[in-house]
Amino acid sequence: MSHVRAQVEQHCRDFLLMRDEDAMWLSGPRGAEWHAAYQRCLEYVCHKMHRELGWRDFILRREAVVSYVKQALERK
Structure with a gap:
C-alpha cells in the first residue's frame, strides 16, 4: 500500500x-x-482512487493520477 x-x-x-516550473516545492516565494x-x-x-478504483486492484497509471489532480485543481 505504501508503495x-x-x-x-x-x-x-x-x-x-x-504545470508551474517557477514554484519549487517548499521553497521560493x-x-x-x-x-x-x-x-x-x-x-x-x-x-478518489480509494473510492472509485480500490487500492487492491489498482495498477497505478500516471494518466489516472493526472486526471484526478486536474479535477482537484479545478475544485479550489
Whole structure:
C-alpha cells in the first residue's frame, strides 16, 4: 500500500512542477501556496482512487493520477 501511495505522491509532484516550473516545492516565494495545492491534490487523488478504483486492484497509471489532480485543481 505504501508503495502505491509513494507513486501517487511522485505523480502529483511531477504534474504540479511541470504545470508551474517557477514554484519549487517548499521553497521560493510561492512555496507555501504550492505545498498547499500539492496537499489538496494528494488528498483528493487518494480519496478518489480509494473510492472509485480500490487500492487492491489498482495498477497505478500516471494518466489516472493526472486526471484526478486536474479535477482537484479545478475544485479550489
